[in-house]
Amino acid sequence: MPKGHSLLLSAAAAAELGRQAAVAGTPGVMHIDLVEGSCERWVIRIRPGHLAGQPVARADGITLFAPADQGERLAGLQLDYRGDLSGGGFLVRPSAEVRTCACGAAFSPAGSPAEPAGAAGPATK
Structure with missing residues (x-):
């Protein structure tokens, strides 16, 4: 893994x-x-296997790969997993660097606008 370009995995996410x-x-x-x-700029998608790219996280015997051009976007993110009797899912934990959506799987860099440019309504006087 490139130094400084790691995704953090919780124990639940690694399991x-x-x-x-x-x-x-x-x-x-x-x-x-x-x-x-x-709802936010990026949504995580997780699939089995090494489809392409470089390793971005390793914990408890699992290696997580990502496309090389997405390494910077994943740097410093914390991936968690929450499950209960009705299902479960992977979540991005919010931090000072990222803002997450209520769904937990979507995030944007903290300094980026919440909506795409031009999505706001007309200006009022």
Whole structure:
């Protein structure tokens, strides 16, 4: 992993990534990438296997890979997993550097605007 370009995994996230990788037949290997979101700029997408890119996190026997061009966006993020009887999902934990949506899977850099440019309504006098 490049120094300073790591994604932090909680114990719950590492355990769930390990479980999903084993079920998918790719033990110890998962892939994360970012797609454009609607409530915030980026949404995380996690899939089994090493699809492309570089390792961005390693914990408890699981290595998480990401496209090389997304490493900067993932740097410093904290990935967690929350599950209960009705389901579960991966969440990005908010910090001083990122703002998250209520869904927990979407985030934007803290200094970026909440909506795309031009999305605001007309100015009032």
